[in-house]
Amino acid sequence: MTSNAPRSDASGSSQHEPFTVRHAVIDLMRRLGMTSVFANPGSTELPLFRDFPQDFRYVLGLQEAVVVGMADGYAQATRNASFVNLHSAAGVGNAMGNIFTAFRNRTPIVITAGQQARSILPFDPFLASTQATELPKPYVKWSIEPARAEDVPLAIARAYHMAMQEPRGPVLVSIPVDDWDRAAEPVPARVVSTETRPEPFVLEQIGAALDACERPAFVVGGAVDRAGGWDEVVRLAERHHARVFVAPMTGRCAFPEDHRLFAGFLPAMREKIVELLGGHDLIFVIGAPAFTYHVEGHGPHLPAGATLCQLIDDPAIAAWAPAGTAVVGNIRLGVADLLTRPAPKTRPLPALRTVSPRAEPSELMSVAFALQTLAEVRHADDIVVEEAPSSRPVMQNYLPFTRSGTFYTMDSGGLGYGMPAAVGVALAKPGTRVIGLIGDGSSMYSIQAIYSAVQMKLPITFVILNNSRYAALQDFAPEFGFGPSDPVQGTDLPGLDFVALAAGMGCQGTRVTDAERLHDVLRDALASSGPMLVEVVVA
Numbered sequence: 091m092t093s094n095a096p097r098s099d100a101s102g103s104s105q106h107e108p109f110t111v112r113h114a115v116i117d118l119m120r121r122l123g124m125t126s127v128f129a130n131p132g133s134t135e136l137p138l139f140r141d142f143p144q145d146f147r148y149v150l151g152l153q154e155a156v157v158v159g160m161a162d163g164y165a166q167a168t169r170n171a172s173f174v175n176l177h178s179a180a181g182v183g184n185a186m187g188n189i190f191t192a193f194r195n196r197t198p199i200v201i202t203a204g205q206q207a208r209s210i211l212p213f214d215p216f217l218a219s220t221q222a223t224e225l226p227k228p229y230v231k232w233s234i235e236p237a238r239a240e241d242v243p244l245a246i247a248r249a250y251h252m253a254m255q256e257p258r259g260p261v262l263v264s265i266p267v268d269d270w271d272r273a274a275e276p277v278p279a280r281v282v283s284t285e286t287r288p289e290p291f292v293l294e295q296i297g298a299a300l301d302a303c304e305r306p307a308f309v310v311g312g313a314v315d316r317a318g319g320w321d322e323v324v325r326l327a328e329r330h331h332a333r334v335f336v337a338p339m340t341g342r343c344a345f346p347e348d349h350r351l352f353a354g355f356l357p358a359m360r361e362k363i364v365e366l367l368g369g370h371d372l373i374f375v376i377g378a379p380a381f382t383y384h385v386e387g388h389g390p391h392l393p394a395g396a397t398l399c400q401l402i403d404d405p406a407i408a409a410w411a412p413a414g415t416a417v418v419g420n421i422r423l424g425v426a427d428l429l430t431r432p433a434p435k436t437r438p439l440p441a442l443r444t445v446s447p448r449a450e451p452s453e454l455m456s457v458a459f460a461l462q463t464l465a466e467v468r469h470a471d472d473i474v475v476e477e478a479p480s481s482r483p484v485m486q487n488y489l490p491f492t493r494s495g496t497f498y499t500m501d502s503g504g505l506g507y508g509m510p511a512a513v514g515v516a517l518a519k520p521g522t523r524v525i526g527l528i529g530d531g532s533s534m535y536s537i538q539a540i541y542s543a544v545q546m547k548l549p550i551t552f553v554i555l556n557n558s559r560y561a562a563l564q565d566f567a568p569e570f571g572f573g574p575s576d577p578v579q580g581t582d583l584p585g586l587d588f589v590a591l592a593a594g595m596g597c598q599g600t601r602v603t604d605a606e607r608l609h610d611v612l613r614d615a616l617a618s619s620g621p622m623l624v625e626v627v628v629a
Contacts (some may be wrong), residue, residue, distance in 0.1 A: 112270040115244035116143060118277045122250055124173040124200065126517065130162040131155050132177025133206030134217060134519045137270035138406045148547070149358050149443040152538035154185035156510040158260075159536055162197045163475060166316070166498060171198035171253045172514070178204045179219040180403070182226060182262070187504050187535075190259045193229040194502035195341055196316060196404075198253035199260040200246060201226070205235060222264035235264035242511035249283040256420060257315075257404035258284075262511065285317075287418030288401060291570025293427055294385020295333065295415055296374070296399045301434040303372035303397070309356065312342035313503060319422035320344070320494035323376060324543055326425050327351050331437040335366065335377030336486075343497035344378040345375060347490035353443055355486045360387025368393040373414075375400040377421045380406045380414070383456075384503075385569055401425070446487040449603035454629045456556060456597065459605055460534040461488040464553065467612045471496065473515055477508025478529035485527070506535030513539050516548040523549055523616055531583055541595040543621040550598075550611050551615045552623040592623040599623035 115138070119125060126147045129135070142148065151157035165172035176182050182189075182203050192199050205211075206218040210480055219225060223233040223575055232252050236245045242265055249261040281468060300306060324593050327334050330360055333500075334345045338358035345352060373380075373396050380400050381391065392398055392411045398414025401424045409418035417424060419582050449458035461484060468474070470492055476485065476499045491497040498515060501509040504597055512526035543550045572578060589599035600615070602608050602624060615622040 102221055108273050109276065110270065111239055111242045111272050112138060112140070114276050115246055116146075118243055118247055119173060120145070121279065123170050124250070126164065127173050127317065128157045128164070128514075129175035129249030130157050130177065130181065130443065132181055132204050134178055134267040135175050135202075137267060137543065138175065138202075142303075143524065148541060151510065152541055154181045154538065155188045155506050156539050158185045158199065158287050158537045159257065159539065160186035160514035160542065161199050162195060163498065163511030164518045165197050165199055165514075166195065166247070166511075167473075167495070167515045167518035169318075171200050171250055174199055174201045176201060178206065178215075178217050178222070178264075182219070186229070187506050188510075188559045189226055189260055189500040190229045191500045191504045191507045193231075195500060196258045196313070196384065198258040200249050200253055201230070201260055201262040202246070203262060203264050205264045205266040207353070208239075209268070210303070211266070217245070219264060219408075223262070223436070226260075226262045228620055229260070230262045231259040231376075233262040234263070235266075236269075239266070239269035240274045242269050243277045244276055247277045247498050248534045250279075251284075253283070256283045256285055256317075257406075257549045261331070264456045282434060285420040285423060286418075288417040288424040288427065292415065293419040293424060296401070296417060297428050297431045299372055299397060299399055299415070299592055300374065300428070301431070305370045305440075305550060306330050306372045306374060307353070307367055307370035308332045309337050309367075309373060309375040309380070310334060310344035311337040311376070312339045312344060313377030313421050314344040315342040315494055317377065317403065317421040318494075319377070319425050319572050322422055322425040322429060323351070324427050326428055329429070330434060331439050332343055332374070333370070334439045336386070337375065337380075338363070338382045339501060339503065340378060341501040343491040343494070346492045348492045349414075350442070351440065352558070353440070353583045355483075356381070358382055358384035360391060361389060364390060364393050365491060367396065369397055371579040373398050373579060375402070376425065377599060378400065380411050410590065411458060423465045438563070441509065449488060452629075455603070455605045455608070457484045457557075457628045458488050460555065460626050460628055461485050464527070464612055465489045465606045467609060467616060468577050469523065472525055472616070473498070473519065474525045474527050475499070475515055475531040476513040476527040478527055479532070506533045509533060509536050509539035512552070513543050513548060516543070516550050517546065520550070523551070524553040524618070528552060528554055529555055530558065530586060530588070533588065537591060540592055540623070542619065544596040549619060550621045551612075551618070552592070552621065553612070554623065554625045554628050555627065556586070556588065556625050558586070559582050588623060588625040597621050597623055599625060601625045601627065603627045
């Protein structure tokens with residue numbers, strides 16, 4: 091039945107009109123806390139925004155990849171699904187790079203995509219998405235184009251709950267343009283569990299192995315921070331005197347990098363992982379795959395004599411792990427259960443991690459000096475969103491993160507995430523300083539994000555490390571047979587002026603070539619009330 095009762099909108103007015111799909115969806119979004127709509131406008135989405143509620147916020151991105159990147163950062167920082175509205179096939183296609191990243195980041199995003207009117211779909215109309223549900227696969231958890239207009243609100247409700255269930259991730263609902271004004275019923279309020287407790291029987295086996303081993307090592311990943319399990323993991327490591335490594339390609343900070351037990355970062359290479367974990371008889375991987383590789387490797391996956399255990403929120407990851415015992419469930423709940431066990435035997439503390447020597451200023455500034463200076467200026471609570479792949483190993487030595495929720499990068503390796511994600515994080519954390527630490531090549535994938543930051547007057551400092559090249563590819567080339575002096579085609583990036591690019595979008599910027607100036611420039615930029623860009627020319 092269709093309700094014709096008086097309806098009050100967000101402005102307080104009352105109207106006698108049929109309750110439509112649009113009303114039902116707006117009501118549902120409000121109840122689910124999805125009142126920020128990340129979007130780039132298209133014709134087939136316009137009916138959703140008629141009489142846009144005053145308590146909602148439209149967050150404009152100038153390209154669809156920017157839209158999804160902002161929504162990703164916002165969802166991760168708020169720990170709730172964000173709402174994205176994209177145009178049909180072309181819009182979703184433009185967004186696919188960051189949809190892929192959201193899938194790898196395990197970020198809950200409800201993506202709605204416009205579709206042409208149902209009545210003309212048989213005639214292959216302009217801007218129609220021919221196979222709308224197939225286009226985003228396999229990088230969404232679920233996609234649907236509802237069979238009837240009145241099914242759209244329930245489809246979005248299901249999409250939200252699926253996005254929020256671990257392992258979290260993006261979902262997509264394709265909505266024909268003429269569905270929004272069709273009659274519908276409100277979606278009933280529901281409570282749906284988003285977390286599962288790991289199986290006690292398997293946790294008991296892992297707990298017993300931890301108690302019995304002599305030299306444990308933990309390998310932690312981004313799911314620790316996503317699940318809010320930071321404090322529990324620290325306590326478990328302290329209880330067992332375990333050395334703690336960060337898993338390869340981890341998108342969140344998962345352990346305080348100034349802690350006595352912190353041992354460093356594992357590279358995405360099998361032989362080097364085995365070498366770094368050598369001497370440990372139990373490897374406990376928490377909230378990460380065991381292991382993510384980037385290049386083909388050979389030999390064993392574990393050091394000789396070591397046993398592998400894994401606690402992960404994704405059953406697919408548990409299934410492909412090459413060895414050991416795996417338990418699936420929420421990371422925080424699983425570690426909390428392990429902490430209820432009786433205290434284990436006392437073990438000696440492992441050796442301290444070797445500290446990198448200080449970087450000194452030089453005529454052509456080093457990345458190490460630039461990041462060391464940023465570490466000295468930055469407050470520990472400032473949030474860094476990073477996308478500077480070639481500088482990441484240096485960052486791991488010179489820019490430590492010591493608090494939960496202060497570091498984000500992409501788990502996917504796909505570029506174009508960092509700048510818009512910084513905008514999304516800043517929207518989610520009002521009053522918190524956000525630093526977008528971006529490589530020169532990476533920034534050009536989604537530099538339009540600066541415009542969104544300016545329009546919303548967000549306290550973001552974009553730090554562009556400009557080495558005039560795709561350094562990651564040049565550094566990686568020897569793995570594929572390039573000699574030391576062999577040119578790597580398409581990897582030089584001369585002539586980019588990031589201060590001018592920022593100015594064109596209304597953002598103040600400064601270019602720094604002198605190491606002696608960097609401290610003061612960064613200090614002033616981090617104190618600004620709105621967005622600032624600092625281009626740092628590095629070797």
